[in-house]
Amino acid sequence: MSSTAEPKAPPSNRLGLDVKQYGGGKSTLCVGCGHDVITRQITQAFFEMGVTPHKVAKMSGIGCSSKTTAYFVDRGHGFNAVHGRMPAVATGAMLANHHLLTIGVSGDGDTASIGAGQFVHLLRRNLPMVYIVENNGVYGLTKGQFSATADFGSKLKSGVVNDLPAIDLCAMAIELGCGYVARSFSGDMKQLLGLLKGAIAHRGTALLDVISPCVTFNNHESSTKSYKWAKDHEIPIQEIGFVPFFEDIHVDYDPGTTQDVALHDGSHIRLKKLRADYDAMDKTSAYALLHEAKEKGEFLTGLIYVEPEKKDFLSLLGLPDQPLAAMTLEQTRPGPEALEQIMESLR
C-alpha cells in the first residue's frame, strides 16, 4: 500500500492556474463513494500536468461513475452519452477535433456489461484518450445488481451470490492491443495520481481499471470490492513516479530496481519495482501476472503494461493538424472543376 500523502502541491501550475480552476460541480454521490476519491485525483492530475482546461473533453456513459465528469474541470465541455456507448461518442469527438484532451469515465456496468462491444473496438482502434473504469462490481445507480466484473463467488448484501467469472478489463485491454494498462484502487491515492498523470501523457488509449467501492451497495463484509477487502488485499507491483516533460528533474535510479518509461510527450514514468522481475513493457509478463493473480485471487495494482510507441488511431488516419471541425467551407468544398470532372466521367 502506498497511500501516504504526497508533499503539498504548489499553489499554481505551469499555466499559472490553481487547482480550483480544475474543479467542477458539487458531487451528488453517496458520502464516501469511491468515485469521489477518483474525481479528486483526476482534478489533481490535470492541475499538476498543467493541462489547458478548456481543451479537456469529458466523456461518460450512464451510472454513478459516469456522473462524475460533471464534478471536475468544468471549464471543459462534458458529454454524458447513453449507457455503455461512450467510446463511440469519444471517437467521433476526437475525429472532429484531435486537439481535445479526452478523458472518459465509465463504470464496470457501463464498460463490461452493456459496453463490452464498444470497449473492445475502442481498444482495437487505440483512440488517444484516458479511459477510467470506476469499478465497484455492481450497478450503483440502479441499486446494486451485479455487473460483469463482480468476482466469482462474491456476495450482495441481499445474500445473492455471483456464480459467473469476472471479466478482467486489464487482461482484455492487453489482448486487444492497448498500450497503457493500469489497475489501481481509489483508496491508493498516490498511486492513482501517478498512473493518471502517466495516462494523460500517453498518446493512445490509456486504460485505468480502478477499484472504487460502492459504499451503499457493495462495501459489506463478504464483498470483494469493498474498501476493507481492497485495502487488505492490495499488492502494488510498483511505486509509481512521474516526471512530466516540463520538469527538468534528473534522478539517478537503479535500472535493476526501477524501470523508466519514456512517454510520447517526453514525460517519464519511473516504476520502482516491488516485484523484482516484473517488466511492464513485456506483454507476456503482463499476461502471466494477471492470470497468476486471478488464480491466486490476488489484487495486484500498478502499471501492468505499457507500450509507449504504439501508433494511435488518429495518426493512422493521417489527419491534418487543423481540426476537421475548424475547417472552413473553402477548405472542404471542392471547386467547380472537380464537380465538372465528375460530371464528365458520368456522361
Added chain:
Amino acid sequence: MSSTAEPKAPPSNRLGLDVKQYGGGKSTLCVGCGHDVITRQITQAFFEMGVTPHKVAKMSGIGCSSKTTAYFVDRGHGFNAVHGRMPAVATGAMLANHHLLTIGVSGDGDTASIGAGQFVHLLRRNLPMVYIVENNGVYGLTKGQFSATADFGSKLKSGVVNDLPAIDLCAMAIELGCGYVARSFSGDMKQLLGLLKGAIAHRGTALLDVISPCVTFNNHESSTKSYKWAKDHEIPIQEIGFVPFFEDIHVDYDPGTTQDVALHDGSHIRLKKLRADYDAMDKTSAYALLHEAKEKGEFLTGLIYVEPEKKDFLSLLGLPDQPLAAMTLEQTRPGPEALEQIMESLR
C-alpha cells in the same frame, strides 16, 4: 497439413441413419466458398456422432456464413437471427429447452465486429453450444469490406490496406473462460472434423475459429485469409483423433507424444502432439502459443485449449431435467394458497 481423407465412414450410424438424413438445403454460396466445406464437415460430424437430428437447433446471425445453417440437418429447427446477436437467441433457446443440441454458425463480421459484446458474454456464461466462426476476414455478404479479424496489413482486391490489428477470437475466448477453443482451416477437413466432434461432445461453449476463404472477395495474392496463404502457412499443433463414448476402442498411446482428453459425455479426444511440449489443458501455454504465433505471424491450428470439467451456464442455474418449454400450467402456476399467502403479506 493433415488433409488426407479419413477412411470412408460407414453407411449408417448408431441411430441407423445415413449421412443424407443430416443434410439440408442446397447452398446458394459462391462456388468454392470455404463455408461450404465447413458445412460438409458439420454434416459429417453430426452423422458420425449419431446425433438425433431433430434435437439439433441451428442458430446463426446474418452473413454468408450465417446462411449455412440452412444447408445442414434440416430435420432440426433453424434460427437466422439479426446481425451479430445470435448468442442471445441461442441462450434463450437453451434456457427454454436444454435438451437441444445447439450449434451456432457465425462470421467474423457477425462475431467480432457487431457481435463482439454478445460474444464476450456468451463466453463468460459458458452456454453449452458449439460456436463456429467461419472466418474470412471480410464481410462477404455486403461485398468484401474488412472485418475486425482482418490481419494487420492485409489487402483487399481494391488495394485498400487494413491498418488495425486483428481480433484474435481464440485468445479472447480463453481470456473469457471458454473451455474448448480451437482454430482450424476449412481446407484441413480431417482436422476440422475431429475438432467438430470434440466440440459436439463438450459440455459448455466450444469455439471453433475456422479460417474459411471468401473466394469472391478475399482469396487473392495479397490476402492473408486466402486458400493459398492458409495452405502455405498452416501449422497444425496436433493431429486430432476422436473416440466417441459409444465406441469401445482402446488404443495404446504414448503420453509423451499424445494427450488424451476425456470429455463430459465419455468421449475422448486424442491429440497427437506435433509440438512436443504443448499442453492443451494448460491456459498459460495456450496464451503463450497464441501470442507467439501472433508475433511471428504464424497460422497455428488445432485444439488450443480445453477444460472439460468447467461448469456450464445451465448447470449453474440448476434447472430441472424437464425442459421449461415442456412444462404444463399445473407445474408452473402456483396454487391458490400461494396467492393467498402473498395477499396476506400485503394487507
Added chain:
Amino acid sequence: MSAVLEEKIPSEAPLGPSVVNDFSIHVATANGSGSQSSNSILMRAIFQMGIPVSGKNLFPSNIQGLPTWFTIRASKDGFIARRRDVGVLICMNPETAHEDVRTVHPGAAVIYEENLKLHTLRNDVHFYPVPFSKLVLELVHDGKLRRLVVNMIYVGVAAWLLNVDREEIQKALSKQFHGKEKAIEVNWTAIQGGWDWAEQNLKKADPFRLERMNKNAGKVMIDGNAAAAIGCMMAGVNVVAWYPITPSSSLAESLIDFCREYRKDPITGKPTFAIVQAEDELAAAGMILGAGWAGARAMTTTSGPGISLMSEFVGLGYYAEIPAVIFDVQRVGPSTGLPTRTMQGDILSTYCLSQGDAFHILVIPASVEECYTLSMEAFDLAERFQTPVFVMMDLDLGMNNWMAEPFPYPDKGIDRGKVIRTAEEFSAHTQKYKEFARYRDVDGDGIPWRTLPGMIDNPAAAYFTRGSGHTERAAYSERPEDYKNNMDRLSRKFETARLHVPKPVVEGEGSRIGVVQYGSSDFAVQEARAILKRKGIATDCLRIRALPFTPETRHFISQHERVYVVDQNRDGQMFSLLSLEAGPDAARLKSIRHYDGFPLDAETVIEGIEAGEKV
C-alpha cells in the same frame, strides 16, 4: 395563531372547519436517509385505520443526498390520484425547505426541524417546529443509527397531530421490519418519543385529522411492478431475461423473489423458471425471442431506453412471428430524460417500433389489479398471436403503492396458441390440413401454426425461422408474391387481434361529453369526472386497455359531441392514434396533455375539460 406556545409571529392561518380523512401529507427529505420506511409506516397505519390512502414517492435519479418527497393522500371517497394541494407538510430537508413551504396552500400544517426557522416565511399556515436533532440525541444512543432513525420521530409527531392510531403505527412498524426485533425497538422509541414530545409541546391548530373508517377491509397495498410480477408468475412464465433500469427493475426483482418462493417443482425442488440478468437490452430481447421460439413463456422488463435498443429484435419477432412479452414501465423521455419521473411517452414509438411496416399489440393496465390480470393476458396474447406483446405501464403505477382488492385466483387456464407439441398432434395436424406449413393461414384468421424445436421427430415438423422473406413453408424467398402474401396475412392477423385484445372499459352513458384515458391517468380522470359532475358537467368515459383499438372505441367517439383524450405526454400520442382511428369523427377529439414528470392530477383534467367547454 401559531401552534406552539413559544411562537412569536402571529399566524393568520385560517382555522376553518376540520378536514377529516381528505387531505395530503407531503414529506420532504433527502434521498437515502431512510425516510422511505417512515413514510411507509405512516401510510400503512392510515390504511389500517380503514381510510383509503395512496402514496407517491417523488425521488431523484440519485442514491443518496438529493431531495426527495413522499406524498400520502388520505381520501375518504377513495380517490387516489396525485393531489396538488398539500394539507400537511413535513420539512426535513434544509435544501428544499424554503421552497417547500412556499408551495403549500394557505391553512396548511407545516412540521419542521426548529433550527430551520421556517416560521418567518409566511403567516398563513400553521407551523409546528420540532427539535428533531435534539430529540434524536436523547432517544437514540447508537450514534450510527441516528441519521436513519430521526425520520421516525416525525412519524410520531404527525401521528399525534393527525390523530393516527398509535396501535396501528405499532402494527405497521412491525410489518415494515418483520422479525427484526432490534430495529422495531429502536424505531418505536423514536416514534413514541416524537408522539410524546408533540403531545406535551404542541397545540393542535390546523384543521386536518384522521378518523377510523371501514373502507379497507380485506384490501391489500402493493405497487404495480410487484402486482405485474405476481401476474407473470401466475401466468407460468418460464424464462425472464432483463437488464436493470429504473423504474422497471423492481418488477424483475419482485419476480425473482416470488418465483424463488413459489415456483419450485414440488418433486425435484428445482426451479420451474430461469431468470437471467442479461448484459444489455439487446441481449435480453434476443434471449426472450430465443426462448419464445423454443416454446417457453418468455418476458423481459425495461423502460424507454431499453425499448429503443430492442427495436431491431422486436421487428424480427413481428416478422418471424415469435411470442414474447415486453414490459415497458415508462419513465420520462426522450433519451435518459427524467429516469425517476413518470410519463406515458412511449406509446406511439412502441406501437410502430422497428423498421418496415409493423404494428404491435400493446396492453395498458390502469391499476395494480390490472397489472396483475393484464400481465397474464399479455402472455396469452403473445402466444395466441405469436408476436411480441408490450405491457405499457409507467413509473407512477409501477413504483408507487396502491390499495387494491386482493387479486382473484385466475379462473381459467392459459392460451398457448396454435402450437403443435407432440408427434400425435403433428399427425393430427397434417391429417386435417394436408401438410404443416409454418406460415400458412389455414384457419382464415391470419394466425399460422407452429412446431417447437427438438420436440417432434419428424422431418416435416422442422422449419427454419428467419427475419428475411419466406414462403408459407418457411423457405427463403424473394418473390414479390410470397412477400406480399405474407405481409397481407400479418395484417389479417393484426385485424384478428383487434377482436381479442382487452376491450376498453366504458363508464356512463348518454352524456354529450366523452373522456378517453388510459393507464395510470384513470385515477385522476375518475376523480375529475366526479368533481365535474358535482359542478354540473356530466361525462362518459372510455378507458383504452389495448392497441390496436377495438371497435368500441370508434363507436364511443361517434356517440359524443366532444371527446377529451387525456395523454401523459407532450405530443398527444394516443390522441394522434385516435384521430387516425376516428376518421371523420376525429374533429370531435380534443387533447389534454400533461407532461412535467409528475403524476397526473384531477385538476389538470378538469381545467382541460372546462377550457374546452368554455366554462
Added chain:
Amino acid sequence: MSAVLEEKIPSEAPLGPSVVNDFSIHVATANGSGSQSSNSILMRAIFQMGIPVSGKNLFPSNIQGLPTWFTIRASKDGFIARRRDVGVLICMNPETAHEDVRTVHPGAAVIYEENLKLHTLRNDVHFYPVPFSKLVLELVHDGKLRRLVVNMIYVGVAAWLLNVDREEIQKALSKQFHGKEKAIEVNWTAIQGGWDWAEQNLKKADPFRLERMNKNAGKVMIDGNAAAAIGCMMAGVNVVAWYPITPSSSLAESLIDFCREYRKDPITGKPTFAIVQAEDELAAAGMILGAGWAGARAMTTTSGPGISLMSEFVGLGYYAEIPAVIFDVQRVGPSTGLPTRTMQGDILSTYCLSQGDAFHILVIPASVEECYTLSMEAFDLAERFQTPVFVMMDLDLGMNNWMAEPFPYPDKGIDRGKVIRTAEEFSAHTQKYKEFARYRDVDGDGIPWRTLPGMIDNPAAAYFTRGSGHTERAAYSERPEDYKNNMDRLSRKFETARLHVPKPVVEGEGSRIGVVQYGSSDFAVQEARAILKRKGIATDCLRIRALPFTPETRHFISQHERVYVVDQNRDGQMFSLLSLEAGPDAARLKSIRHYDGFPLDAETVIEGIEAGEKV
C-alpha cells in the same frame, strides 16, 4: 412466325407497327456472372444514342448464382419508372427461363440460349434462339474468361436486333473498362461475334427498334447513392462513420472514392475528412453525434436495421440537440426483409424514432439531382436545427442508374447554424444576450446557441451535454418546470423547422383530383398522370420533400376533392401522417399502396386512381 429460319413451331406473335424507342429490355441472368457490365454497356449505348433510358437491377441477397434481372427501359417521352410489360427478353438463366418467358406480353421478343428450347413454351412471342455456349467457345480462347464474357455476346445480338449503334456500343465498352485494354479487346470480340452471328442467322421479326434521338445532350447517368455522396462531399462533410449494409454501402463507398480524389488539403495533401468503418450501427451513430457535438459536419449511411439500432442514440441527438445527418437507403422490411428490394417502409417509425416525445426532420429526395441537392440541404438543416436529420432514400433510387442534367455547382455557401466558434464571437454573444445559456431560446425560434468543445478559453463557454433533464444553462435538473420549458422549446424549434425544410413541389392547378407522392414514386406518378391526362383524367400533384409538413401540403389537400396518396409500403405510412395533418380534410385522402419489393410502376398508380374515380 418465329424469327429464325430453322424454327419449327409457327409463332402467332402479332407483327404490329414498329415500336420505336419505347419499350423495355429485360435480361435474366445469374448473380455474379458478370452480366452487370453487359447490361451497363447496352444501356449506356442507348443513352449515348440520345434516347431517354433507365436501368433497374433486380438482384438477390446473394453474391453468386441466384437469379438476377436487369431491365432497361427506353422511353422517347422520358419516362423512367419501372414498366411492367417487357418488350425484349434476354434469357440467360436456365433456372428462371421458363417462368421468365411466361411473364412477357404477347408480341415480345425473346432472345435465349438455344439449348434451353424455350420456343415450345408459347407461340405468341418472337423467339430468337442463339447458340451462346457454342459461340463463346469460338470467340474466347481463355477458358477462365468464358463464364464472364458469354454475357457480352447477347449485347451484340440485342444491339443488332434493336438497331443499336455499333459505335456507341464500342464507346460504352471503353467507358466501362476504362484503360483496361485487354478487357476491352476480349469483350469487343464477344460483342462483335454476337452481332455478326445475329446478322447472319437471325431475321428481325419483332416490332422493337431504337433510333437515334437528341434528348440526352450533356446529361449524365448516375445512381442515387453516388449522387448523394457528391452532395455530401460538396457540403463539406468532415466525419463519416458507417457500417456496411445493402443498399446503403455504395453511398459510403462512393463517398470514400470521391473524397480520396477531391478532398485533400491543397497545401498539406492531407485529407479534410475522416471516414471510419464502425463496428456496428450503434457505434456509427455514437461517432457522428460525438463529431457533430465537437463541431464537425458528420453523417452516417445505413438502412432499416441500422436505423432501428440507432434509435437510442437518435433520441439523445434530439434531446441533447446535436446535429447529424443519417441516410436511410430504405429496403424491404420488417426485420431483414428483402435486403435487395426497394420500399419506403421506414417513414413512420423514423419520424417518431426513439422513446419519449420526439419527431425528427426527414428530407426525401425523388431523383438523383435531389439526392445531390437535398444531401447538402440536410447538413444545413442539421446544423441549423441542431438535431439528427434523416435523408430518406430507397434502393431503387440509390442503387439504380438514372439520367440527369449535370449537377449544378452550389450557388450558395452553407448554413452552420447558431455556433459560437471564437472568443470574439463569444464576447459579442454575451454582450448581446447578457450571458451564454446553451438551451435558452434567445431568438424566439426555439433554436438555442452552442459553443464547441476545446475552442474558446472562457469558463462561461463550456457546457455539459446530457440526455437527462437540464435547465436552460445546461445544468442537471429534474424540476418539472425546467423539463416542460425545454420540451416546449423543442416543439417550438420543430415548428420553426416546418418553415425551413424543403417545400413540396406542386404541379398542375385547378384539377379536382390531387396526387401526393414522395421519393422514388415520383417517376411512376408523373408517367401515370400523363397517361391519365390522355385518358381525360386531369390531376394536380404535390410531391412531399420533407417532414414535418410545410403549410402548402394542407392547403393542397383542401383544394382538391380527392387526393390520392401514393406510398410504397403496406401500411400507407405517409397517408397516415397526412391524415393527421389534414384534420377535417382527411376524408378527402385515398391511399394507393405498392409493397412487393419491386419499384413502383405507372400502372399501379393508374389502377389506383381509376378505381377511386370509378372509371
